[in-house]
Amino acid sequence: xxxTYDMTVKDIVLLLLGAVLxxxxxxxxxLATRSVARRMRAGTLRRRSGEGVAGSLSTKIVAYxxxxxxxxxxxxxxxxxxxxxxxLLFTPDLDFTRHVSVxxxxxxxxxxxxxxxxxxxxxxxxxxxxxxRLFDGEFLWVKNVNIExxxxxxxxxxxxxxxxxxxxxxRLQREMSSRWRTPKMHDRFLRTFDSALGSELKPQAxxxxxxxxxxxxxxxxxxxxxxxxxxxxxxxxxxLLPVFGMECNxxxxxxxxxxxxxxxxxxxxxxxxxxxxxxxxxxxxxRVDSDWIFQLPSAAAVLREALAGRLQFLRTGFGVxxxxxxxxxxxxxxxxxxxxxTWLRTDxxxxxxxxSDATSSAPLEFIKLDDTRLDEWVxxxxxxxxxxxxxxxxRQYAASLTVPYISREGAERAAVTEAHQDLRPVDRNDSGD
Numbered sequence: 465x466x467x468t469y470d471m472t473v474k475d476i477v478l479l480l481l482g483a484v485l486x487x488x489x490x491x492x493x494x495l496a497t498r499s500v501a502r503r504m505r506a507g508t509l510r511r512r513s514g515e516g517v518a519g520s521l522s523t524k525i526v527a528y529x530x531x532x533x534x535x536x537x538x539x540x541x542x543x544x545x546x547x548x549x550x551x552l553l554f555t556p557d558l559d560f561t562r563h564v565s566v567x568x569x570x571x572x573x574x575x576x577x578x579x580x581x582x583x584x585x586x587x588x589x590x591x592x593x594x595x596x597r598l599f600d601g602e603f604l605w606v607k608n609v610n611i612e613x614x615x616x617x618x619x620x621x622x623x624x625x626x627x628x629x630x631x632x633x634x635r636l637q638r639e640m641s642s643r644w645r646t647p648k649m650h651d652r653f654l655r656t657f658d659s660a661l662g663s664e665l666k667p668q669a670x671x672x673x674x675x676x677x678x679x680x681x682x683x684x685x686x687x688x689x690x691x692x693x694x695x696x697x698x699x700x701x702x703x704l705l706p707v708f709g710m711e712c713n714x715x716x717x718x719x720x721x722x723x724x725x726x727x728x729x730x731x732x733x734x735x736x737x738x739x740x741x742x743x744x745x746x747x748x749x750x751r752v753d754s755d756w757i758f759q760l761p762s763a764a765a766v767l768r769e770a771l772a773g774r775l776q777f778l779r780t781g782f783g784v785x786x787x788x789x790x791x792x793x794x795x796x797x798x799x800x801x802x803x804x805x806t807w808l809r810t811d812x813x814x815x816x817x818x819x820s821d822a823t824s825s826a827p828l829e830f831i832k833l834d835d836t837r838l839d840e841w842v843x844x845x846x847x848x849x850x851x852x853x854x855x856x857x858x859r860q861y862a863a864s865l866t867v868p869y870i871s872r873e874g875a876e877r878a879a880v881t882e883a884h885q886d887l888r889p890v891d892r893n894d895s896g897d
Contacts, residue, residue, distance in 0.1 A: 545842030
């Protein structure tokens with residue numbers, strides 16, 4: 465018997481045929497796998513986009529407060545849209561310091577202490593499977609709010625883990641969107657603006673929505689972005705830019721020389737308008753001084769405008785979002801230099817929080833403040849409620865300016881809206897003052 469096997473032509477042909485068939489099957493399998501993955505990804509994006517349509521959850525929230533006899537707790541826009549209530553808790557009986565200083569913060573005080581709240585990993589996994597980009601950074605949470613005689617004097621805040629906010633957010637949204645669940649947390653903690661501040665809802669994060677107003681040669685413009693499907697809340701909706709959760713302005717024991725609110729605005733402005741990824745994870749960087757960000761051209765430009773008196777930075781209102789329990793601060797950042805506006809349009813580059821897919825509209829648009837498209841988007845619930853709140857207050861701010869930034873048609877529309885609201889029942893909130 466021979467020790468070796470002599471391969472015949474038939475054997476060689478069969479081996480070659482097997483190799484070819486294996487390559488074809490492998491190629492088909494890879495193609496099918498990629499196709500399935502693309503379809504699953506597309507389905508996830510469609511679901512996330514559907515979740516971002518504010519008409520679903522926001523409508524349910526408004527209906528809940530209306531059916532509970534608490535509709536007067538919601539905010540009624542005065543100068544944008546039709547004036548229907550939005551899913552945001554508000555009280556008109558609150559005074560506060562409006563001017564935001566560059567080098568100090570008269571309203572917010574942070575002790576820089578970190579609190580780690582419980583996290584549900586199953587909830588985090590649920591978010592990730594739906595395409596949400598999560599990382600365990602830090603937010604600030606409300607420890608105590610001091611109100612004396614209707615005057616908001618101080619908001620004491622501390623640091624906490626972002627994953628805890630995501631966990632609370634899921635639980636609040638699940639009980640509001642579920643057909644079979646009673647909104648017990650809303651009944652207990654989020655009935656009104658006042659009760660939400662005095663409740664034991666923890667952690668109650670601090671968020672800011674900034675109406676970035678830019679002076680053009682032909683009027684006042686506002687920055688409107690389309691949100692990415694990867695953000696935690698409001699995927700695929702339109703929102704103001706920047707919107708953010710407040711973070712600590714200290715690294716180690718070294719606090720910034722700039723005020724907490726101004727520092728957060730500059731950081732987020734640079735991150736969201738210029739795609740500076742290091743600012744997203746800045747608490748975990750090896751930086752020594754928190755004010756290193758002002759070496760960045762974008763941050764230095766904002767600081768330069770503020771010090772030159774070409775940036776008016778104001779708080780315009782406070783609310784609480786029943787969607788996630790967040791304590792919202794609405795702000796106006798009014799850049800009066802047309803040159804700054806030109807620079808921002810030509811040099812800006814959006815980060816991942818804004819949509820990157822090709823759509824009928826750009827991921828970022830600079831729209832005239834009195835453009836009727838804003839009203840249409842509000843009425844169609846294409847803009848998230850917190851941004852509607854800040855947008856409405858921004859129009860009120862612009863209407864009070866000596867220079868008429870809003871057109872005659874816009875002013876007339878605002879006057880008609882306000883006149884109609886004066887005829888509403890007295891239990892409706894009509895003021896954004």
